Amino acid sequence: MNEAGDALSPRELRAWVAFLTAGHLMDHEIERQLKRDGGLSHAEFEVLVRLRSAEGNRLRMSDLAREVMVSKSRLTYQVTQLERAGLVKRTGCESDRRSVWAELTHDGAEALDKVRPGHRRVVREALIDVLTPAEIDLLGDALSRVAGRLRER
Structure with missing residues (x-):
């Protein structure tokens, strides 16, 4: 194994x-499909997915930022765009006046339902169908370790 800093x-x-190449190409394919099928960016899609899977279809903005792994200012921009489109609404938190909830709206859930089949198709065709079951397991294990190390920092 190389020392840190070695080529x-x-x-x-x-x-x-x-x-890097596969990640960029996957992101491009997903972005194209989401824009075509629902006018969403990949980042906006991720926000909607996280809200859909949250209890009550809502999360505190600070928790949502951690889940989608973006800065609070970047998330605020994304949620503002989604709110303007009627896909998300923000409400104050009763128990903590400093906190704000982001909540998936009915239209947001419909938008997500509209783009999900195409998203799954892109992921399957571009990644899953290219790999063997053993490679899928290996990739999942390896990238989970990488993510775990980065989360520790």
């Missing part, structure tokens, strides 16, 4: 470049 070996560089 990547050809094997390591190949893995890194493949990871």
Whole structure:
């Protein structure tokens, strides 16, 4: 294993470049499908998905920012766009006056339902169908370890 700061070996560089390239291409395909099917950005889709899976279809803005892994200011912008479109609404938190809830609206749930089949199709065609079941398990395990290390920082 290389010391920190050492150049990547050809094997390591190949893995890194493949990871970056696949990630960028996947993000581009997903973004294109979401825009086409529902006028949503990938970031907006992620917000809607997190709200849909939350208890009561709502989360505190600070919790939502952690879940979608963006800054609070970036999330505020995304939620403002979604709120203008009628897909999310913000309400004050009764128990903590400093907190604000973001809540999925009926229209937001419908928008999510509209784009989800296409999203699943893109993920399946571009990633899942390309890999064997063993590779899917390996990829899931490996990227979970990477994410775990980064969350510790």
